[in-house]
Amino acid sequence: MTAAQTPATDQEKLVGPVVRGFDPSIVDAVIEAAYADNPDADIVIDDHAGYVRIHAPRFLRITRASLETAAGQEFPLHSLEPALVGFAGRIRYLGDDELHFYLDREE
Template structure:
């Protein structure tokens, strides 16, 4: 029997700003409704993971925060990420190039 390992992608947020971290989690859950979002809180950082592809939109993040926020403002709190990352003004997408 072969066990399939699901590869996870997504941001790793510094745990210093709890409000921002909570907003990113909420926004990722909103932007990825068909996927299971996993949150691993390690105190100093919070790993947010989604299988294969993780999308975060500016609109969802602003809604979760309750105020205007550009995605470039997230960069100082983004300590790392899993997968490849494509950034734009309106969304960030973490993804895998290959299935293996």
């Protein structure tokens, strides 16, 4: 997979998780889920070896179903938390099935 290139002026509008690079299978599953759950988004992957930024402009959705498909096993969203170094934007869990990273306030 290739990451979409985003102009530097739009960097402050990117949202999404920053995942520790210690477990490549988790990183790969989150990347694959990001592409699957956001087919029209310009996903930006920024690999810094120790951590990987997985971002999109303004909104990024990750679902448990896509994580489980990518990982090939059960993958509750809460089990992703230890791998998260941080995130850009705001974050909202929608039950145990979906995670949103977003720029603008959701009411």
